[in-house]
Amino acid sequence: MSRIVPPRRRALALLLAFILTSLGNWTVVIASPAEDSLSLEEALHLAETRSQALQAQDAAALAARHQSHAAERLPDPMLQLSLTNVPVNGPSRFSLDEDPMTMRSVGLAQTFTRKAKRQAQSQRFKRQAEEAETGRGVRLATMRQQTAQAWFAYYYQQRLHELLLGQQRLAAEQVEALRGAYGSGQASLSAVLEAQTRAAEIGTRLHTVSAAIDSARARLVRWVGALETDQLAVPPALDQTRITAHLSDHKPDALPSLALISAQRRSALADADVARAEARADLTWSLMYNQRSEPFSDLASIGVSFPLQWNKKNRQQRQVAAKLAEADRLAAEHEEHLREHLMEVDVLLAQWRSNLKQLRDYEEKLIPLAAQRSASTLSAYRSGNTSLASVLKARLDELATATDKLNLEARTADLWSELEFLVPDDASLPMDNRAMAPGREREIQ
Template identity: 45%
Template sequence: MHSLPSQGGSTPPVRSARRYWPRRIRLIAAAVLSLGIASLAAAQPSSSPLTLDAALDAAQARSATLQAQDAATRAAREMAVSAGRLPDPVLRLSVDNLPIEGPMRYSLTDDFMTMRSVSLMQTFTGSEKRQARAARYEREAEAATAMRSMQKARLLAQTAGAWFDRYYQEQMQGLLQRQREEAGRVSEAVESAYRGGRSSQADVLAAHAAVARIDDRLHEVRAGLAAARAQLQRWIGDSAEQALGVPPRIDQTRLAEHQLGHEIDQHPDIAVMNARERMALADAEVARQDKSADWSWSLMYSKRGSRFGDMVSLGVSIPLQWDQARKQDRELSARLQKAEQIRLEREEMRREHLFEVQRLLANWRSNLTRLADYDKTLIPLATERVQAMEAAFRGDKAPLAAVIEAQRMVTDTRLERLRIEKQTAAWWAELEYLIPQEQAGQAPLPDPWPKTLPSPSNQPAQEQEP
């Protein structure tokens, strides 16, 4: 563009402004662009690997079941506060003795018996009875908390199992993929040798068959990997798409065999049964307190016509428990027997869980020994056999099919080791997360039978119905 002619002293400021504003605009644009790039970088998801601990934390944060148990605990504690209060008073408004016949019919003031009344009635429940009802809901809150611990233990074990399932499926896929690449190179070399007249068609077919078998296994492993990803996503959500981190050691567990009998007492299922037993005993205490009837007091003010005086009435209502032996005592005995039922079921469950944990420990230790044998003996022997067959093939002392078979045996041996390790990891997860860490090491619960309640075994024989 042509520059404008100068007009006295005004030209230099115009040129300076023209040089200043483009530079300033470029600086502003660069700053905005850098801020945009920084915000985009901050918005990118973290590429850190998904460790097992991170997966467990994500599963707990995402679990609606744990949140539901938290809500159940809060609900029971709210009910405990409500149960400890007196019943609501009752306000009654009434018109009594209103005539409907004769010359004074429908009149509120002519007949001396007609009254407009306001009454207030209050039922007084004893403090011990209210405390028993509140304690019953406190025991229910404890049962909900124990149920949460049980569901948390199962959630951790299932999430860990899904994490290990995906990890070992990926390991199997990687192993087969490497074998597929090696088999492909062998197949190409055999085809080249066949075209040069240095190999037979049988060798070519054997090499192609080896590649096809590995492809078939890859299809199976990929399907298993897709299922493992879906299972992990079911527990932790979109975080399941991240790459997995390094797995933890599976050759040691928190459970100690010499303390197994004590640690089984901290099993979440046993804790739930303990809480249920305490809740049943609290129900029995409520039934015992219900043998004392609640009295209700009422006060009524009645207004009559202007020619008649007003009246006040005072009343008391007392429930007549005239057949406690067949009603209240039977209810108390039934609730005590319910507590005894839960206690016996808990003991049977304890024995069952002790056996299951002993079986898991035995299988886990056996698999650890098998893994050591694979690493020390089976895999080295299979690898040496491949080397020996390759040397024999190069010396024209063994066919190519024997080399391919030896390579397949190595692949099978390594895959079998991964399957054993996968099963070992699953058993380790069951053992490791069998007892929540917040419950480990707790002292066993004392005898749950309260001194105010007789044991069911000491209950007198029930009288027969007439």
């Protein structure tokens, strides 16, 4: 005659089998990336390809270079056509050939802008082009940071969701086990309620994480466009970043935001050169041929004109001084921003390094200890020295430790993204980016 196993004991046996198969394998809830998964490098490439902001900076640089080329040329000559001294009353009114003073005139005028002034204007536009190119570096760095942060957020929220699903399954099994134990008088009602509360809390966290997944996905789509897959590749190692090597080479001014201020200062100095060149007036030569009616002879005129700069001290030289003061302002701002950026980088590096140490503690101590505690509790349960609820609680604690590590890794990835993309890949810029100390290198002439 076969032995009939009570339903409650059958449920506990199945639960124990579930625990045995899952013990020590908490990472199985993390899905392996598919072959068509989106890697971080691919996401960065897509974001750069799609970026309209980068195209705008390229167009601005191209426009400035076209203007630089045009500024090197003389202004266009002026063709002058006129009717002079046409009578408007009397017997010869509106006649063009009766009054000896009436003339039909054709002339040509040309302003001869000095070469030094044209070169100064051309150089100013070149500086503006360099400023636009440096601004592109700022946009590129920001785009890469935000793309990487969106990619990591999507990746880790997906992983967190999978871990929480594992916790939810175990929490539900714990509730069922405690209900059975409570029915047989082996557990208290408070233990059942505590397990139900924990299960409800995990369900609430799942709702929060689901919303975070949707939000992270929307952020990633903003940069890379429509996603062909929701699977992401394995993330890069977070224990190395290019910024550490970059700072060790003493090139803090190659940070795009600081390089932009340096480029703006060079533009201001170029504006000062233009203002200084404008202080010397240009000459405009003109030639006029005047045709009169018979028997009067035709006439020719030649002339020169130039502005009367009668108050250069309070006009032209003031303009030069204003441009030099603007350059001094940008030099001071550069120094202040340099100090601020170095402080921010030091803070980010300190937190990043601290997180790496904590991650090592999780991998070398906390997670192995949590696994050992689960195994020890299970062994005690087999020996009849603890309850099944204790086994489930130890297993939940193990998954909670894995969840804490995952959250810490996500925060570390966010810091890594800020540090890794502070500097362009080649760490080079289209001009000399050495910091310029405040002061007037150029005196007013």
